[in-house]
Amino acid sequence: MYKIVRKETLNDAAFEMEIEAPMVARKCEAGQFIILRVGEDGERIPLTIGDFDREKGTITIVVQAVGFSTKQLEKLEVGDEVTDFVGPLGRPTEFHDGLKRVVGVCGGIGAAPVYPQLKALAEKGVKVDVIIGGREAQYVLWADKFKTFCDHVYIATDNGELGTKGFGTTVLQQLIDEGVKFDEVIAIGPVIMMKNVVKVTKPYNIPTSVSLNPIMVDGTGMCGCCRVTVDGQTKFACVDGPDFDGLNVDFDELMERQRFFKKEEKYVDEHADR
Ligand code: FES
Structure with a gap:
């Protein structure tokens, strides 16, 4: 289990959590993400790492409580634990040479x-x-x-x-x-x-x-929801990214796909038993 050691409300929609996950903190690099779950039946929530402290063994995430699962996470307090915390996932950011x-x-x-x-x-x-x-x-x-x-x-x-x-x-x-x-x-x-x-x-x-973290669902390369066309080629944000060359991303297709499950997401948010 992964203990929440700090929680801060950032605004009326977002909160920040620092979570004990020493193995992830030891290895993670900029650009990578984690997947966490709240409860055994919880949905997988992919979140890009905001900050990490290798000595303390903690990861900081910032979450917008917009759907059922992120609202469940928001209910947890310092001292509570999340069920799963998997990572680091995705490719670390590749920094080009010669940047000034x-x-x-x-x-x-x-x-x-x-x-x-x-x-x-x-x-x-x-x-x-x-x-x-x-x-x-x-x-x-x-x-x-x-x-x-x-x-x-x-x-x-x-x-x-x-x-x-x-x-x-x-x-x-x-x-x-x-x-x-x-x-x-x-x-x-x-x-x-x-x-x-x-x-x-x-x-x-x-x-x-x-x-392209916002388009991920399961984060394992299996659900296909994070498919994106980059320079005419199909890529998966969770496996090939999350970082991509923005100049070549087909944003219109991406935004169209994001609208697919809006109705279902709204239904779950309004009707799920909390
Ligand atoms: Fe499911 Fe990438 S998030 S395949």
Whole structure:
């Protein structure tokens, strides 16, 4: 069993948990994910690793309580245990050689998976910036954590409550217009956000990495739900990713597939016995 050693509410939708999982913490790398279950009959929940502490043997995850299973997880408190915690899964992020300046663009809980990638780059001596987007100030996550190693932490909120009024892409476009040269952009957040980041970077041919964790279901390469077309080839986010070359991802097909089970998910959320 895997004990919850810290729990923090981040906003009205998301929470952060630090969970004891020494074997996972020892081996995991930026970009990888874990799968956990709450209870013997629990659904598998794939979550990208936000942070890890090899000495303490813990993994930090950030979760948005949007469906039945994530709401079950939200009910657990410090001292409680999750039934399964499997990982590290997926391919670690591959960092290209010769990077001088990289910017992460994150939306909502996407800040968590961007964090270990930018941190690893900063440790290699790459100059890193981050743009954190959220609907309102409460959805802007981990700004203080990023400040410990990022050159610039930019914030954008839809309503202008904090930082620039607009989206992460608004800030990214402004920086490009000002002549800031990024060797790579790492975009993680809702699929529509990643699609829009690619719309900004593609005309300049800026290599853009996206993480397709949001489309995973079982995380084992068997259910087929995370199928995605990248550069005309079929890939599985859980086996071949989660990171992909965003410039070549077929986002329209991906978004269409995401809508497949909306009705069933809503039904379970409304009718499941809690
Ligand atoms: Fe099921 Fe990848 S999540 S095959």
